[in-house]
Amino acid sequence: MMNFDESLRKYAELIIKVGVNIQKDQLLMIKAPIEGAEFARKLTKCAYDAGARKVYVEYHDEELAKITYSHASEEALGEFPSWIAKGYDELAEKNAAFITIAASNPDLLKDVPPNKFMTYQRAAGKALENYKRYITNSDVTWCVVSMPTKDWSKKIFPDYSSEKSVEMLWDKIFEVNRIYADDPVKAWKEHTDHLRTKYEALNAKKIKSVKYTAPGTELTVTLPENHIWLGGGEYSSKGIYFVANMPTEEVFTVPHKYGAEGTLTATKPMNYGGTLIEDFTLTFKEGKIVDYTAKKGYDMLKEIIETDEGSHYLGEIAIVPHSSPVSSSNTIFFNTLFDENASCHFAIGNCYPTCIKDGAKMKKEDLEKAGGNTSMIHEDFMVGCKELTIEATTVDEEVFNILKDGEWAFE
Ligand code: ZN
Ligand code: ZN
Numbered sequence: 113m114m115n116f117d118e119s120l121r122k123y124a125e126l127i128i129k130v131g132v133n134i135q136k137d138q139l140l141m142i143k144a145p146i147e148g149a150e151f152a153r154k155l156t157k158c159a160y161d162a163g164a165r166k167v168y169v170e171y172h173d174e175e176l177a178k179i180t181y182s183h184a185s186e187e188a189l190g191e192f193p194s195w196i197a198k199g200y201d202e203l204a205e206k207n208a209a210f211i212t213i214a215a216s217n218p219d220l221l222k223d224v225p226p227n228k229f230m231t232y233q234r235a236a237g238k239a240l241e242n243y244k245r246y247i248t249n250s251d252v253t254w255c256v257v258s259m260p261t262k263d264w265s266k267k268i269f270p271d272y273s274s275e276k277s278v279e280m281l282w283d284k285i286f287e288v289n290r291i292y293a294d295d296p297v298k299a300w301k302e303h304t305d306h307l308r309t310k311y312e313a314l315n316a317k318k319i320k321s322v323k324y325t326a327p328g329t330e331l332t333v334t335l336p337e338n339h340i341w342l343g344g345g346e347y348s349s350k351g352i353y354f355v356a357n358m359p360t361e362e363v364f365t366v367p368h369k370y371g372a373e374g375t376l377t378a379t380k381p382m383n384y385g386g387t388l389i390e391d392f393t394l395t396f397k398e399g400k401i402v403d404y405t406a407k408k409g410y411d412m413l414k415e416i417i418e419t420d421e422g423s424h425y426l427g428e429i430a431i432v433p434h435s436s437p438v439s440s441s442n443t444i445f446f447n448t449l450f451d452e453n454a455s456c457h458f459a460i461g462n463c464y465p466t467c468i469k470d471g472a473k474m475k476k477e478d479l480e481k482a483g484g485n486t487s488m489i490h491e492d493f494m495v496g497c498k499e500l501t502i503e504a505t506t507v508d509e510e511v512f513n514i515l516k517d518g519e520w521a522f523e
Contacts, residue, residue, distance in 0.1 A: 141169075142167065145213060147261045189231045197243065210253075226412040251472075284441055313522065319504045336482055337483070338482060357449060359437070404417065419488055431502065460487075460490075
């Protein structure tokens with residue numbers, strides 16, 4: 113590992129310049145775990161160097177949050193302060209950029225009743241609806257990144273001391289984010305260019321439906337007529353190129369809300385804000401989840417699916433080759449940001465409106481009419497494995513493999 117300080121500086125610079133692509137005089141909001149103060153300071157310094165006007169940092173203390181979920185009444189958990197939501201709306205209106213450092217302890221909420229946590233989640237989701245629209249429509253630039261925290265690192269590397277496991281996780285994070293490349297900014301440009309050739313090829317094919325086959329998985333998904341494949345970076349509605357997830361290895365689009373038929377088997381655990389859902393399956397009929405099983409975390413899975421009407425349907429279909437750098441690191445991260453980039457995945461809930469032609473300008477009803485699902489939530493789950501084959505049928509009835517045995521199978 114190269115000098116840690118130097119790597120951290122390069123990582124911060126990459127997030128500011130390529131991730132949110134901060135513009136002169138722009139506001140920036142950083143959401144960081146309290147263990148991430150040093151990293152948040154580095155990001156802040158980098159942002160000012162790049163011309164940011166003002167940087168705000170909001171620290172999240174997950175242990176404190178756990179005390180709140182355990183002790184506050186369900187009624188109190190359902191009250192989300194409007195002044196917090198207004199703060200986010202105001203920043204979004206002023207075209208601020210948003211960085212979220214996602215680093216939750218996968219076992220945090222083991223002993224908290226799922227319904228109490230979900231009451232809080234639903235209240236927050238509702239209050240932050242307006243702000244979330246800015247995000248999913250790419251009306252502002254945003255980026256989700258990560259950093260190790262002690263509890264999370266220990267979960268990934270249980271045989272090592274806390275200090276050592278944090279060090280090992282930093283190393284993985286730097287590696288999958290191409291920080292060890294001579295010029296990480298340039299390496300990212302090449303990477304996003306490569307993803308562009310893939311999604312442009314898929315867009316040119318005009319796919320009607322895709323069929324997933326793998327152990328425990330047999331599913332056909334129809335795609336809306338005007339779907340758009342995306343990947344890597346994208347342009348905000350103000351024309352700023354940004355990368356919303358770091359790392360990102362996926363090419364993704366929107367499935368037709370009523371177009372899923374069959375069963376999916378998850379290939380990795382899903383960490384829902386501190387609860388692990390493991391070994392689960394979902395069965396779909398006319399797009400709707402009609403049956404589901406889980407060996408672990410069933411109650412939480414139920415809460416997620418029962419969030420609202422849209423949480424019974426798919427909102428994202430994403431392709432990641434099995435040999436992606438995140439996957440090759442042979443690590444289960446118990447964190448969606450990493451695990452989704454190691455594996456083909458779907459999301460339950462809201463679609464990305466930018467994946468439908470003119471979708472970002474559509475009203476909810478029109479988006480639904482175009483085939484896009486809407487929900488308060490968007491939760492990824494992984495289905496990729498080395499046996500996965502995805503066969504596509506185009507509108508012209510051409511049949512070809514997108515993936516064969518987990519790897520890209522078309523030019
Ligand atoms: Zn995705
Ligand atoms: Zn997703």
